[in-house]
Amino acid sequence: MTRIATIRLIVIIAAIAALELACRTGLIDHRIVVPPSEMAATLIRILASGTITGDIARTLGMIAIAALVSIVFGFALGLLVHATPRVRQALDPMFATYYAVPIFIFYPVLIAIFGLSLVPIVLIAIATAIVAMIIATLNGLDRVPRVLSKVARVHRMGKLATAIRLQLPAAAPYLFTGIKLAVSYAFIAVIASEFILAPVGLGRDIADAYADFNNPRMYALMLFVLVVSTVVNMTLHALDLHWTQQRGRGAS
Amino acid sequence: MSAMRRAIDTITIVIVLLLAWQALHQIAGETALPGPLPTLSYLTGLVQTSRFADNAAATALSFAFALMLAYAIGLTIGVWMGAHYLSGAVGEPILVALYSLPKITLYPVVLLIFGLGISGKVAFGALHGILPVALLTMAAIRNISPVYLKSARTMKLSQAQTVLTVLFPAMLPEIVSGLRIGLTVTLLGVLLAEMFASKQGLGFLIMNAMSLLQNEEMIAVAVLLFAFAALANALLLWAEHHWHPRV
Numbered sequence: 377m378t379r380i381a382t383i384r385l386i387v388i389i390a391a392i393a394a395l396e397l398a399c400r401t402g403l404i405d406h407r408i409v410v411p412p413s414e415m416a417a418t419l420i421r422i423l424a425s426g427t428i429t430g431d432i433a434r435t436l437g438m439i440a441i442a443a444l445v446s447i448v449f450g451f452a453l454g455l456l457v458h459a460t461p462r463v464r465q466a467l468d469p470m471f472a473t474y475y476a477v478p479i480f481i482f483y484p485v486l487i488a489i490f491g492l493s494l495v496p497i498v499l500i501a502i503a504t505a506i507v508a509m510i511i512a513t514l515n516g517l518d519r520v521p522r523v524l525s526k527v528a529r530v531h532r533m534g535k536l537a538t539a540i541r542l543q544l545p546a547a548a549p550y551l552f553t554g555i556k557l558a559v560s561y562a563f564i565a566v567i568a569s570e571f572i573l574a575p576v577g578l579g580r581d582i583a584d585a586y587a588d589f590n591n592p593r594m595y596a597l598m599l600f601v602l603v604v605s606t607v608v609n610m611t612l613h614a615l616d617l618h619w620t621q622q623r624g625r626g627a628s
Numbered sequence: 629m630s631a632m633r634r635a636i637d638t639i640t641i642v643i644v645l646l647l648a649w650q651a652l653h654q655i656a657g658e659t660a661l662p663g664p665l666p667t668l669s670y671l672t673g674l675v676q677t678s679r680f681a682d683n684a685a686a687t688a689l690s691f692a693f694a695l696m697l698a699y700a701i702g703l704t705i706g707v708w709m710g711a712h713y714l715s716g717a718v719g720e721p722i723l724v725a726l727y728s729l730p731k732i733t734l735y736p737v738v739l740l741i742f743g744l745g746i747s748g749k750v751a752f753g754a755l756h757g758i759l760p761v762a763l764l765t766m767a768a769i770r771n772i773s774p775v776y777l778k779s780a781r782t783m784k785l786s787q788a789q790t791v792l793t794v795l796f797p798a799m800l801p802e803i804v805s806g807l808r809i810g811l812t813v814t815l816l817g818v819l820l821a822e823m824f825a826s827k828q829g830l831g832f833l834i835m836n837a838m839s840l841l842q843n844e845e846m847i848a849v850a851v852l853l854f855a856f857a858a859l860a861n862a863l864l865l866w867a868e869h870h871w872h873p874r875v
Binding site for chain 1: 634637638640641652656660661714717718719721722724725728729730731732733734735736737739740741808809812815816819820823824831834835837838841843846847849850853854857858860861862865
């Protein structure tokens, strides 16, 4: 481990220890924050009891569906838009504005149309995630070196072969950035929708525990969501870094 | 010429969106999704009511405080982490990890600490905005080319002159993008807070309209916020390009 990573680990552990200490000594009211050790203990108990297994499966399943749809269709739409420069030019300002607008405020509108079910959650998650994938696809295709299309011509490769064997690998690192963002956005949107209003799900469980003043349960579930989301994001981040470094080496 | 074409493109997008809305309205039915025309005429009536003015003022006040906090704290952290190498190297991955968390899960903690009033909304909005402002400010400082500092030394500029005429203009574009992203996510944070637990604000108005089945009002407010965010973003984008015409 590098020195910096060691320091980072110490900082994080010190922060958790300080919180634990502050809670134990009564510096932070037990009714406001429960000690981290208690959060973990409660979480293990809840997980072992199996009562939230269904909600975990539903929430993660929805995230997976939304991310998958966003990645596949975002990529396809990206290809389509890239192939038609005039459409792309017209859409560019929309892409630049898309994430500046709180798309999430349309979640209640989707509930009004589709009813209080899982459909609005998946739809708002796709709406949040798909544009990141489209933008990443466009970025990737923009950065395919021109020499590759010359190579393809020299070797008399067909359009499909060029796309699969040259363009796709060249654009892959950018596409991966899109995948990373799509997963992270889908995660945020699904949890947020469940939290605001949903029939079931982990976000709903947290909101319910809050409403019941059941802080130990609320903090335990929160810890679970934060740990899962951090592990997923950090894994994708590490893979992304790995790809980027490989790309750097390949170019030089 | 290109400005003209961009204007035409933007108008085309707006028209396509309105047509899509109309089409969805035809499919979903009158009660579920009112069409664009009735909604917009409802909106013109709504903005004149005191109910709207009160809630809009509540949101604007929370948003203004949250934004000030997010900018002040974000810039401080960003400058510190950008100027001090070790802090930046240690802290950046932590900030990146926090940035991609579903922060809504932390809202109950904010509520427990700050209560249900305006301070909770402000804290939650600021929580959203601090991270992008800090990250981009840090990047702005780190990305200053060493050549700039060398030239400043060669020209024997004083420290104040170096900061004002060399460092500040070099950092400005990236800092402005940080402020722009900070603005939009802070707005989202305030609205989420109002949607979850609040008796005031435009986010509350949307949720309230939904539970009362007043779909026209719900969509009217959502569209208004959408237009506001798009406009604010366009203005800041314009400022970004204005200050940084080379790109």
